[in-house]
Structures are given as C-alpha cells and as structure tokens.
Amino acid sequence: MAKKIALLQGNEACAYGALYAGCRFFAGYPITPSTEVAEVMARELPKLGGKFIQMEDEIGAMAAVIGASLTGMKTLTATSGPGFSLKQENIGYACITEVPCVIINVMRGGPSTGMPTGPSQSDVMQAKWGTHGDHPAICLVPASVQELFTETVRAFNLSEKYRTPVTVMPDEIVGHMRERIEFPEPGDLPVVNRAVPSVGPEEYLPYDTRFGDIPPLAAFGSGYRFHLTGLNKTADGFPTNKAEVVQREGERQLRKIEDNIDDIVLYEEYLLDDAEIAIVAFGSTARSARYAVNEARKAGIKAGLFRIITYWPFPDKQLAPLAARVKAIIVPEMNLGMTIHEVKRCAAGNSKVTGIFRVDGEPINPGQILDEIREAGK
Amino acid sequence: MAFDYEKYIRPGKLPHIWCPGCGHGIVMKGLIRAIDTLGLEKNSTAIVSGIGCASRLPGYLDFCTLHTTHGRGMAFATGIKFARPELQVICVGGDGDGVAIGGNHFIHACRRNIDMTYLIMNNNIYGMTGGQFSPTTPMGARASTTPYGNPDPPFDIAKLAIGAGATFVARGTAYHASQIDKLLVEAIRHKGFSVVEILDSCPTTYGRRNKFRSAVEMMNNLKESTVSIKAAENMSPEQLQGKVITGLLYKENKPEYIAEYQKIIDDAQEIYR
Amino acid sequence: MEKQFPKIEINERYCKGCHICVEFCPTRVLAMKGFTASVINLEACIGCMQCELRCPDFAVKVTT
Numbered sequence: 001m002a003k004k005i006a007l008l009q010g011n012e013a014c015a016y017g018a019l020y021a022g023c024r025f026f027a028g029y030p031i032t033p034s035t036e037v038a039e040v041m042a043r044e045l046p047k048l049g050g051k052f053i054q055m056e057d058e059i060g061a062m063a064a065v066i067g068a069s070l071t072g073m074k075t076l077t078a079t080s081g082p083g084f085s086l087k088q089e090n091i092g093y094a095c096i097t098e099v100p101c102v103i104i105n106v107m108r109g110g111p112s113t114g115m116p117t118g119p120s121q122s123d124v125m126q127a128k129w130g131t132h133g134d135h136p137a138i139c140l141v142p143a144s145v146q147e148l149f150t151e152t153v154r155a156f157n158l159s160e161k162y163r164t165p166v167t168v169m170p171d172e173i174v175g176h177m178r179e180r181i182e183f184p185e186p187g188d189l190p191v192v193n194r195a196v197p198s199v200g201p202e203e204y205l206p207y208d209t210r211f212g213d214i215p216p217l218a219a220f221g222s223g224y225r226f227h228l229t230g231l232n233k234t235a236d237g238f239p240t241n242k243a244e245v246v247q248r249e250g251e252r253q254l255r256k257i258e259d260n261i262d263d264i265v266l267y268e269e270y271l272l273d274d275a276e277i278a279i280v281a282f283g284s285t286a287r288s289a290r291y292a293v294n295e296a297r298k299a300g301i302k303a304g305l306f307r308i309i310t311y312w313p314f315p316d317k318q319l320a321p322l323a324a325r326v327k328a329i330i331v332p333e334m335n336l337g338m339t340i341h342e343v344k345r346c347a348a349g350n351s352k353v354t355g356i357f358r359v360d361g362e363p364i365n366p367g368q369i370l371d372e373i374r375e376a377g378k
Numbered sequence: 379m380a381f382d383y384e385k386y387i388r389p390g391k392l393p394h395i396w397c398p399g400c401g402h403g404i405v406m407k408g409l410i411r412a413i414d415t416l417g418l419e420k421n422s423t424a425i426v427s428g429i430g431c432a433s434r435l436p437g438y439l440d441f442c443t444l445h446t447t448h449g450r451g452m453a454f455a456t457g458i459k460f461a462r463p464e465l466q467v468i469c470v471g472g473d474g475d476g477v478a479i480g481g482n483h484f485i486h487a488c489r490r491n492i493d494m495t496y497l498i499m500n501n502n503i504y505g506m507t508g509g510q511f512s513p514t515t516p517m518g519a520r521a522s523t524t525p526y527g528n529p530d531p532p533f534d535i536a537k538l539a540i541g542a543g544a545t546f547v548a549r550g551t552a553y554h555a556s557q558i559d560k561l562l563v564e565a566i567r568h569k570g571f572s573v574v575e576i577l578d579s580c581p582t583t584y585g586r587r588n589k590f591r592s593a594v595e596m597m598n599n600l601k602e603s604t605v606s607i608k609a610a611e612n613m614s615p616e617q618l619q620g621k622v623i624t625g626l627l628y629k630e631n632k633p634e635y636i637a638e639y640q641k642i643i644d645d646a647q648e649i650y651r
Numbered sequence: 652m653e654k655q656f657p658k659i660e661i662n663e664r665y666c667k668g669c670h671i672c673v674e675f676c677p678t679r680v681l682a683m684k685g686f687t688a689s690v691i692n693l694e695a696c697i698g699c700m701q702c703e704l705r706c707p708d709f710a711v712k713v714t715t
Contacts, residue, residue, distance in 0.1 A: 025461050046646035051460055051639065056486035060453035063446065063483075067426070067457025070444065071465070075457075093447050201421075220442040221462045225421050227388075227437055229445035230429075238437065380658075380714035381703075392665055392709055399669035403707030555704035581669075594674040597705070 004183040010175040011078075013145045014104055014168065015040035017152030018076045020184065021191055023102070024050035025075040027064035029057055029083060032116040033172045034106035037078035058083040062090035062103075069094075069101045070228070072194065072219030074156055078104035080172075081114060084123055084130070091165055092131030095253065097228045098207070098217065100159040100194065102152070103167045106175035107283075107334075109361055118361030119172035121283055122335035127167045128312050134250055136257040138166040138264060139312040141282040145179035150189060151309070157192035158264060162256055163214050169311070171334060173284035173363055197224065206237040207249070213256040257313055267315050268307040271297065275304030277376050278326045280319065280343050282308040285332050285364050292369035301377045314342050323347035328376040332356035332364045352376070386410045386420075388440045395434055397505075399585075399593020401552030401578035401600075405499050406435050408550075408558025408576070409468070415563050423466040426455040428480055431506045431580075432472035432499040449480025452487045452496060459494050463636045468566065473500040474512040477533050481513070488542035488571055492635045495565045495572045498535055501580040509583030520587040539573040540628045546572035547628040552579060553600035554624065564626065570634050577604065577622065657698040658714040663687045665710035672702035672711050 008016070015037050018026075026041035038054070045052045051068070055061040058079055065075040079087060084105045094101055107123045109115030123130075127139040138158050142151040152168055159166040195216040197204050201224045208215045218224035231239035232246045240246065257264065271293055272278060281289040286307040296303035306322060308315060323329060323343075329351050331340040340355040347353050356372055358364050384392070387410075396402045413423070423441045427433035429448035436443035442465070446454045455469040476484050476498045487496065503521060504510040511521035511528050514535065518527045539547045546568040548561040558576060565572035579585065579596035590596045607625035610618060659680065666687040673681045673688055678695040681688050681702060688702075688711070703713045 025457075027457060046639075046643045047650045049643055049647065053456070053460055055453065055456070056482050059450060060456070060483050060486070063450045063453035064457030064460070067444070067454035068461035069457075071458055071462040073461050075461075089447055090450065220424050220444075220458060221422060221465045223421050225440070225442045227443045227445070229437070230447055231445070380712055383709055387709075393667070394708070396707065398667035398708075399671060400707055403709065404705055407704070407706075407709070552707075553705075556700075593669045593671055597671060597675070 003185065006181055006183065007178055008145055008181045009036060009178050010145045010148045010170055011036035011106065012040050013149040013181055014078070014152050014170070014175075015044065016183070017149035018102065018156065019044055019048065020149070020189065021074060021153045021156035022193070023074040023076045023156060024048060025065070025068040025073045026051070026077065027053045027055050027061040027068070027075070028077050029055055029061045029079070031058070031080045031083045033108055033175055034078045034080040034104060037104050041076065058086035059090060062087040065101045066090060066094050066099050069099050070220050072222060074160065075101045076104065077101070078106070080106045081108045081110050081116070081123070082112065084126060088126070088131040092133060092135060093230045094165040095131065095135035096230055098163040098253070100163055100217070101165050102155045102159055103165060104152070105167055105169045107169055107171045109359060115361045117172070119284065119363060120334045120359065121171050121285065122338065122359065123169060124311055125338050127169060134254060136162070136164050136253050137312040138162070138164060138257065138310070140166070140168045141308060141311045142168065142170055143174060143283050143286045143307065145177060145181050147309075148174065149181060150184070153189050153191065154266075157190060160192045160194045161214070162260065163217055164257070171283040201225065205235045207233065207235045209235065209252065213252050213259065261313050261317065264310055265313060265315050265317070266309040267318055268309060270305040270307065272304035272306060272322065274302055276302040276327045277373055278304050278306055278322055278329050279369060279373070280306045280308065280329055280331050280339065281333065282311060282339070285334060288364050288366045289332060289369050291366035292373060295366065295370050296373045301373055303373050308339070314346070316346050319343060319346035320348065323351045326351050328352045328354065330354055330356065330369065330372050330376060332369050332372070334358055334364060381411065383407060383410050386413060386440055387438050391438045394438055396431060397582040399579070399581040399596070400431070401501065402432055402435065402499055404552040404555050405497070405558060405576045405578060406438065408555060409470075409497060409562055410439070411559035412562035412566060415559060416566055418466050422464065423468065424455070424458050426458065426467065426469045427451045428471045428475040430472040430475045430504065432470060433475055435470050449475050449478070450483060451475065452480060452483040455494055456487060456490070456492060459492055460636060466566070467494040468497065469494060470497045470499070472505070473498060473502060473514040473535065474504045477535055477538065478513045485538065485542035488539050488544035488573065490635045491543065491545055491571045491632055493569055493571070495562070495574065497562065498573065498575045499578045500535060500575055501578040501584060503580050503584040505580045505583050509587065521584070535575045536573070536627050544573045544628070545570035545630050545632050548573070548626045549575045549577065549622070549624045551577040551600040551604055551624060553597045561626065568629070570632060656693050657696050659690045659693065659696065659702070660712040661688050661690065662710045662712070665708045667708050669707065671705050671707065675701050675705050677701065
C-alpha cells in the first residue's frame with residue numbers, strides 16, 4: 001500500500017509525531033509561533049481518547065504535563081521564547097524527579113517578547129543551562145517537516161528510555177514551513193515505552209540504583225505508592241542533605257546521558273569526506289548551508305556540511321576529528337554566537353572557526369554562507 | 379477505642395518537622411480522620427503540595443505523594459487528576475504557596491471545577507523562610523519584611539475562591555480541631571472543585587512578632603476571632619465586626635470539567651470511528 | 652462496678668512541649684513535667700478528647 005502523503009506544516013508534523021509515539025496528554029498555553037502544535041492536539045487527542053488541556057499559564061502547563069506523566073502517560077507541551085523561559089522552573093523539577101515528558105520549543109527572536117513571528121536559533125543554550133543547577137539535557141533540532149515528525153517520535157523514545165525531559169527545538173522557519181511529508185506506518189519507527197518496575201510495591205523505590213542508572217518509574221494509580229520531591233533525595237524519594245548522597249545522585253543524573261551519547265547523538269554529514277571547509281549548522285540554517293555547499297562545489301571549492309540533529313548532548317566526538325582535518329569551519333546561526341563557542345571548544349585550536357550571526361528575523365541565506373566559504377578558501 | 383493515626387503515616391517519619399505549637403499537625407490529623415471516614419484507598423489517592431511548611435505534609439502520609447515547586451501544586455494535581463480521573467486527588471499547601479506565587483493556578487482551578495480538593499493551611503506568614511508577610515498577613519502586623527507594620531491589605535481566601543468559581547468553599551480553624559475532618563469529608567465528597575481553608579497559627583515566626591506569648595494564646599485567638607456561619611446568622615453587623623466566619627460558606631453544583639471533557643471524547647470517537 | 656477511666660498515653664519522643672493539651676484540658680488532667688506533657692490526674696478525665704484532637708505532634712493518644 002502506498003504511504004500516506006500530505007503537505008503539512010512543521011508544527012503540525014510535530015503533533016502527529018507525538019501521537020504516533022503514543023502521546024495521549026497535552027497541556028499548553030497559546031504562544032506564537034508554536035500554537036499550531038496545541039491546535040492539532042486539541043483536535044486529534046479526543047479522537048484517540050486522549051486529553052488536551054489549555055492551562056492558565058506556561059508554568060502550569062509544564063506542571064500538568066509532569067503530573068500526567070506520573071500516572072504513566074506520555075505527555076507533551078509546546079511553547080516558544082518567553083514561554084520556554086517560564087517553563088524552566090518545572091523542567092528542572094522533571095529533571096531532578098526524573099519524570100519523562102517532551103517539550104516543543106519553536107524558536108523565535110528574543111530576549112523577552114523579542115520578535116514573536118521572527119525566526120531565531122537563540123534558545124540552544126537555554127535548553128541546556130536554562131534551569132538552575134546541574135541536570136541532564138537532551139535537545140533535538142530538526143531541519144524539515146518530515147524530520148520534525150521523526151525527531152518528535154525519537155524525543156518521546158529518549159525521554160521514556162532515559163527518564164528525563166527532552167526538548168525538540170525547530171526554529172520558527174522549520175516550525176512554520178509547509179513541505180511534503182510521508183507518514184510512517186505503525187511499526188516503521190521504533191516506539192519505546194516506559195520500563196515498569198520489576199519488583200512489587202513493597203520493595204519498590206523510585207530511585208533504586210540496584211536497577212542501574214535509570215531506575216524504573218512506577219505510575220501513580222498502578223498499585224505502587226511512593227513520594228517524589230524536587231529536593232535532593234535518596235533512593236526512596238525522600239529529601240536528604242547528606243553530602244555523599246547528593247553528590248552521587250547528581251553525578252548519576254548526568255551519567256545516564258553521558259554514558260549513552262552514541263545512542264542519543266544524531267547528525268548528518270554531507271560531502272565531508274574530502275572537505276577542506278566545513279559548515280556546522282542546524283535547523284533551517286542547515287538548509288541554506290547545504291545549498292551553499294553545492295554552489296561551492298560547482299565553483300571547485302571543497303566544502304561540506306555537518307548538520308547537528310542532536311544539539312544536546314553536543315556532538316563533540318564527531319566535531320573534534322572533523323576540526324583536525326579541515327582547514328576552516330564556518331558556523332552560521334540565527335543568534336549572536338552560541339554554537340560557535342561549542343564548535344571552538346571541540347576544535348581546540350585545530351582549525352579556524354568563524355561565524356555568521358543574524359538576529360534580524362531574516363534567515364541566513366545561501367549567498368551569505370557562500371561568501372564566507374569563498375573567504376575561507378582564499 | 380483509640381484512633382490510629384499512624385496507620386496512615388509512613389513508618390519512621392514522626393516526629394514531624396513543624397515547630398512546637400504549629401497548627402499544621404492538627405490539620406494533618408484532621409485530614410487523616412477525613413480519609414479514614416471516607417475509606418480512601420492508599421494506592422488510589424494522590425496528595426500533592428507546593429513548597430513551604432504546610433507543603434511538607436504529603437511526605438508524612440502513606441499515599442501517592444508529590445512535593446512539587448512553589449505554588450504549582452494545584453497545576454501538577456490538575457495533570458494527575460485529568461490524566462487518571464479514578465485517582466482521588468487532594469492538594470495541600472500554605473497561604474503564600476496557594477494565593478501568592480500559586481494564585482493564578484488557584485483561581486483557575488476554582489474556575490475549571492475539576493473534582494479535587496484543595497486544603498489551604500493559612501497561618502498568615504511565610505514560615506519556612508523565616509517569617510515574611512504573606513498575602514493573608516493582616517494590615518499592621520509585623521513580619522520580617524514589614525518591620526514597621528504591614529501596609530499591604532490581605533486576601534480573604536474563601537471569598538477569593540467563591541469569586542473565582544469554586545463550587546465548594548469551607549473554612550475552619552486549628553482550634554476547632556474536631557470540625558476539620560467534617561469539613562474535609564464533605565469537601566472530598568463534593569463532585570467538583572472544593573476549597574477548605576483552615577486558619578492556622580505560626581507561633582515561631584508570626585506569634586513572637588505580634589505579641590502572642592504562646593501557641594496557646596494563638597489557639598485562643600483563633601477561637602475568639604472566628605464565629606460559625608450558624609451563629610453569625612443571629613448576629614448584628616456590629617457584633618460581626620472583625621470576626622471571620624467559619625463553616626461551609628458556599629456550595630453549588632456545576633458541570634465538572636473532566637466529565638464535560640469525557641463527553642468531548644465520546645462525541646469525537648463516535649464521529650471519527 | 653469500678654469506674655473505668657480513659658487511657659491517656661503521651662509519646663515523649665513526639666511531644667514538643669507546646670502546652671496545648673495541658674491548657675485546653677477542661678479538667679486539668681495534664682501538666683507539663685519538664686519539657687513534655689504528663690498525666691497527673693487521670694481520675695478527672697471525662698474523655699472529651701480535646702487533648703488528642705489539638706495535639707499537633709501526634710503525641711497524645713486517648714483510649715476510651
């Protein structure tokens with residue numbers, strides 16, 4: 001049977017990806033340019049017996065999503081810019097309590113109200129450092145409508161597997177563009193479900209590391225009862241100030257991501273094998289970069305593209321050797337220099353790293369990148 | 379016969395963290411008696427809180443319990459209840475948690491009318507941080523951040539709840555201990571969003587700054603400053619001056635949110651089957 | 652038949668010495684003994700439970 005094909009908007013694809021992954025609960029608050037995610041969920045969830053709720057604010061939406069996830073549901077919220085800032089408090093809560101959930105943040109201009117309808121890529125640092133304290137972070141940055149679908153599915157999988165919130169961050173251009181999408185059939189993409197405790201309620205502890213760095217999370221209402229808190233906690237979920245426990249738990253929460261980087265980090269390499277100049281880009285900027293690379297190749301310049309798909313954890317392992325073999329790296333991004341610092345860290349002085357930064361609400365066009373490639377090739 | 383409170387308390391969690399004479403323990407006992415009267419199942423009852431002294435309550439109780447972020451308990455509770463309506467959900471917290479930082483969640487929970495109960499322990503102060511004035515601290519009262527007296531007028535939590543659309547609103551006090559469970563039983567039984575405000579006392583951070591010499595004096599003040607709704611019926615406005623009315627203050631039946639949403643699900647599934 | 656008095660137990664580990672049970676007992680059954688409350692006059696107990704109900708610390712247990 002032929003695959004179902006549609007012309008779909010990025011944000012809509014995101015919602016359909018969530019439904020494909022088994023998400024049956026959405027809580028949100030209207031905000032441009034992410035609102036279409038909520039609108040599709042409001043329409044589609046009841047058909048599947050799922051629940052949609054528009055909360056009183058962004059903070060409440062994040063809280064409701066965590067609460068619902070605790071009952072065993074796969075849950076989603078969607079936001080942008082200021083809303084992402086507001087959600088940080090409870091994203092931290094989901095990190096420390098280790099409750100899975102997915103957050104869509106469609107990146108718009110900032111800071112503050114900034115440019116609600118203008119694209120940006122300036123929330124990438126907030127996705128890692130936005131909430132206070134050390135915590136794990138997984139952040140995915142898709143570049144097409146199709147990929148928004150598949151990466152949202154992957155976000156749910158990673159969230160359930162690693163028991164942590166996962167952020168999917170298309171820039172406004174990707175969120176609002178309309179493209180052809182081929183809907184995966186059930187079974188085409190893997191769908192990961194939450195591990196359930198292997199011990200009975202009497203023995204169950206929410207952070208029982210006898211079961212490894214990612215202990216299973218029982219659901220409220222499933223016969224297990226336990227306590228969760230945002231305070232630093234021991235294996236039983238109750239607060240502690242004990243230095244060695246707090247240190248050990250903090251390290252475990254980071255380790256569950258760091259030890260699984262190869263499973264989490266996804267990227268695309270384009271014409272990099274013989275490249276002398278590499279572009280490192282993501283989201284809509286990577287689309288311009290790809291065009292620029294093709295143009296450069298036509299002009300005889302050996303350029304290639306490294307496209308970031310998993311932004312956090314950052315693809316250090318791939319970028320360090322790349323920097324060692326190319327002459328120059330160009331980092332175009334819709335902010336005033338964020339990814340470039342990560343790339344420079346990976347390059348460790350082994351190649352020249354320059355940036356193209358725009359925050360004027362206009363996309364970085366291929367010509368701009370091509371000019372920089374030509375400059376670097378001199 | 380004796381009432382066995384410890385049947386509902388997690389082993390080894392007592393004595394609790396609350397200060398000598400703090401009314402929160404009295405309220406927690408009332409909640410336990412209400413749960414006992416109603417026969418609520420431990421595995422199908424979720425008790426949620428925000429941050430603050432009162433919000434430490436769920437940790438003691440042997441149920442599905444969640445200690446969340448400051449002011450957000452009600453929003454977490456909304457997610458739990460909406461996702462799994464078969465759970466009995468009770469949210470607890472203090473005055474600062476509930477009507478200052480959590481004020482928005484509170485009024486919208488009242489408006490939305492989800493079948494949950496919110497127990498607010500109102501001791502007129504931020505106790506855990508050391509006694510700063512809260513949105514229910516009376517004007518003129520001393521707190522660590524109102525060293526010259528409080529210039530900020532207080533909320534009447536029950537009126538706020540009624541105004542915001544709560545369908546069950548009751549008020550009691552820690553002094554009237556035997557009434558607490560009765561109000562809570564009625565509140566939990568009510569189909570819709572119920573608010574129970576218990577006037578409470580904080581001898582440590584409020585009493586000492588406001589000329590209350592002891593916890594007992596604060597308890598007596600709760601008795602003297604309140605009057606039951608029944609007694610109030612026969613009192614003149616002059617007699618009621620400065621008195622706070624207790625008892626069941628408001629009750630009405632309105633469509634419950636989750637039941638209404640279920641109709642949407644049923645219709646959608648019927649149409650798109 | 653001999654009159655049966657309620658049994659009042661004070662858990663000294665839980666009692667924080669707030670005086671509430673002592674002050675609100677209508678028949679002066681309890682008194683402070685050092686830091687904690689103590690039963691001094693059980694014969695006067697009328698089983699009204701006010702001490703137990705108002706004890707914030709789960710320290711007073713009355714068996715009737």
